[in-house]
Structure formats: C-alpha cells, structure tokens
Amino acid sequence: MPKIGMKAIRQAQLINATLTVIDRVGLANASLALIAKEAGVSTGIVSHYFGDKNGLLEACMMQILSDLYTALRQQRRKAGPGAEDQVRAIIDGNFDVSQIAAPVLKTWLVFWAESLYQPNLNRLQRINDRRLYSNLAAQYRRALPIRQAREAASSMAALLDGLWLRLTLAPQPMEQGLEQARMLCYKNLALWLNSAPTP
Template sequence: MPKLGMPPLRRRALIDAAIMTIGERGTLDVTMSEIAGRAGVSSALAHHYFGAKDGLLQATMRHILSELNADVRKALATSRTARERVSAVIAVNFSATQFQPEIIAAWLAFYVEAQKSQPLRRLLRVYARRLHSNLMSGLTGLMPRPEAERVAEAIAALIDGLYIRRALKDGTPNATSAVALVEDYLETKLLQHKKPA
C-alpha cells in the first residue's frame, strides 16, 4: 500500500528533476523520460501526475515563482523602512536559493518558450506584476509615484538582464556584484530625487 505522502513527494522530485535537466541543457527541449529518469520514477508515472510535458513545465515554472514569492514575502515581513523593502526585493532575487545556475538557466529557457506558449507567458506576466508591485511597495515611500514607476521598471529590467547575462556565461553566478549593481542604480536615483529642483 503506497504511503500517503508519496504523490506530493514524487511531484516535487519531478519538478526538481525538470529544473536540473533544463538547467544542464539550457533549453526546454528535454523529454519526460529524461526528467522521470533523473527523478527515479517511470515516464508513465510522470505522465500520470502532469499529463504532457507542457503540464510538467508549467508546474515547474509555478514552483519557481512560488518559491520566489515566498522568499520575498519573508524578506518584506522583516523590512522596517521603505528603503529596506526595496533592498529586500533586490536581495531575494539574487539569493543563494534563486540565483543558482540551474534556476538561472530555467528562467532563460522559460523566457524563450514563453514566445510561443501562452500558459508560460501568463506565468511570466504574473512574475512581472509581482516584482513591480513588491518594488513599488517601497519605492512609493521614497519618491513620487511617477518616478517610482520608472525606477521599478528599470530595476526589474536590471534583474532580468542580469539573469540573462548570467545564463550566457560559465562559472558560478556572482550574486554580490549583481546586487551591488542594482543597488548602485537605486542609490543614484535616490540621490537625484533628493537634489533640489
């Protein structure tokens, strides 16, 4: 008789295997058999849990977004000031859990696939809206809303751009330099805002 907790464990194992396989290949052009083999389950079981490969890929993207969202919420809960809120959002995007080679490669693969997959495009829109909202939660306390909108858009572009650039390089991602680059931009904008008109 199977254990009660096995289906969630197997689903999670398949999602983790998908991230690792996509990360190694740098593409979503992987098979259910490869992912299932890496997870230590049969291909038939993978199909049973997720249907077609697209179902597993969407579940994988939702998992990555869910983990990122949970990390951001934890970081924001301990932020006392508007400035700390913005820095927390930036730091989480480059944390050890998020800014690792497999996750970076998976993000790049999902961005590419979203050009032809409406479900993945919708998930990426959810991510973009959340990122914008989380940044705005701090930025609106630091500058007028129109400027906060522009700065939030630029920070989001820097985060996405640093992921893309990192995906195209070999070696270990350098989260410290990535955070410093985004923080430098933010500090420049804050200083400009403080200057008298």
Template sequence: MPKVGMKELREQQLIDATLESVAQYGLHNTTIVTISRLAGLSSGIISHYFGGKQGLVDATVKHLLSQLKIALLEKTHDKQLSPEQRLMVIIDANFSQTQRSVAATKTWLSFWAQSMHEPGLARLQHINNKRLYSNLLHSYRRILNNEAANIAAKQTAAMIDGCWLRSALSLRPEEEFVQAQALCKKFIKDLLVHSA
C-alpha cells in the same frame, strides 16, 4: 491506499528532476524519459500527475516563482522595514541562491525563450513581471511621487532582469551574480539620493 503526502513528494521529485534535466540537456531535449530517469520514477507518473511534459514544465516554472516569492516573504513578513530596506530585500530575493543555481538559471533561460511560443508560459512570465514591478512600486510610492515611483519601478525591474541575465550567461556566473546584486543595490541608492 497511497501514503499521506506521497503525491506531493512525487510531484516535487519530478519538478527537481525537470530542473536537473533542463540543466543537463536543455528544455528542447528534456523529455518524459530524461525526467523520469533522473527522478527514478516511471514515465507514466508524469502523465498521471501533470498530464504530460508541458504540464510538468509549467509546474516547474511555478515552483521557481514560488521560491522567489518565499525568499521575499521570509525577509519581509512581520518586519518593520523602511522602503529602502524593502527594496534591498527585493534585490536579495531575486539574486538568492535558489534563483542563481545552475539548474534554476538554465530553466529560467529556457523558460524565457519558450514563453514567446507557449501561451501558458507567457502567462506565467507576465505574472512574474507584474509581481516584481508591483513589489518595487509599493516601496517606491512610499518615498517618491506617483510618476517618479512608476519610472523608478520600471528602471529597477529592468536593472534586476538585465543584471540577472548577464550574470547567468557569463563565463563566471557565481562571481557575476554577486557583483550584479551589489550593482542593483547601488542603483537604488543612487536613484534615491538623486530623487531626494
């Protein structure tokens, strides 16, 4: 009889190993063998829990999306935040350490490239884009009229994604992520000043 919680533990071990494998070898060269070796588990367990490599990759991306959501909820749940404060928290969540670690950045970059060819990953990317836009729009609508809020949400989402991407691809990512986070916050503050 399996121990209680063993399935969740094994699944998380495999997700962590997938992140590490993608960081070391890239998504294309990540295989069931590289993942199982890094996890210290048999390769058959991947098929058992996830149905194969693609199912595990999908679960890994869902894990990153979940971490992004948790980072936002931890800072907003049961707190009375002004719209501007909430916008700043959205920036912080998108540039949190879990989203800018080497393993996460390499997985996100691989995921974005592969999502153009893999319908399941494309769907997850659409969900991610929609969630970011919706969160931004919710805050902007409390300050701006509908049209201005829509434009501001789209601009801010593009700013976050663009700054994140440039930081991830830079020669000094950790330093660039810090600057990018500050730039995104400044963008929002300047936008709100000019909209007032």
C-alpha cells in the same frame, strides 16, 4: 491503494528531475523518458501527474516562483521598514540562494523563451513581472513622486532581469558575479532616491 502524501512526494521528485535534466541537456532534449529515468519512475507516472512536458515545465516554474516569493517574504520581514530597506530586500530576494543553482537558472531561461509561445507560461511570466513592478513601485512611491516612482520601478525591474540574464550566460560561476550584481542594483536604488525632490 496509494500511500498518503505520495502525490506530493512524486511531484517534487519529478520537478527536481526535470530541473536536473534541463540543466544537463536543455529543454529540447529533455524527454519524458529521460526525466522519468532521472526520477527513477516510469514514463507513465510523469504523464499521470503532469500530462506532458509542457505541464511539467509549468509545474517547475510554479515551484521556482513559489521559492522566489518565499525568499522575498523572508528578506522583507528581516529588513527595516523604510522604503530603501524594503527595495534592498526585494533585490536580495531576487538573488536568493534558491534562485542561483545552475538548474534553476537554466530553467528560468527556458521559461522566458517558452513563455513567448505557451499561454500558461506567458500568464505566469506576466504575473511575476507585475508583482515585481508593483512591489517596487509601492516602495519607491513612499520616497518619490508617482511618475518618478514608476520610472524607478521599471528601471530596477529591467536591471534585475538584465543582470540575471548576464549572470546566467556568463562563463564564471554565478557566485562570482552575484555581489557585483547586488551592488549595481543598490547603486541604481541610491541614484533614484537621491533624485527625490526636497520637501
């Protein structure tokens, strides 16, 4: 009889092993056998919990997205109630420590690429994109006319994604470019808010 809570423990163990293996050898070479070896379990256990590598990658992305949403909630709770403070909190949440470890960064890249071909990953990507855009648009709408608010939200979402891509592919450690990335986002925010029509 399985121990109570063993499923959650095994799933977390396998997700962490998958992130580690993708970081080390890339998705194409991240076989179930390598992942099982990294986790210290049999290949059959991986198949039992996730079915195949695609199921495991989906579970990894769901965990990374869950960590991202937790970071965003925490940042927004700490921030002031104003639109500028809330957008800054969204920026800071996207650059949270849970998102900048090398295995997570590389898995994000894999996720973006694979979402073009796998319907389940594409669905997760669309949900994440819409959530980011709608949260940004709602905050900008408090300070800008609706059209400008939508443009500002699209601009910030594109900037966040672009900076993530550049930081992930850069040769220097992520931490070195992180503060500069935040500052660029803050400047973009200020430009949009300064463009607000005077009452």
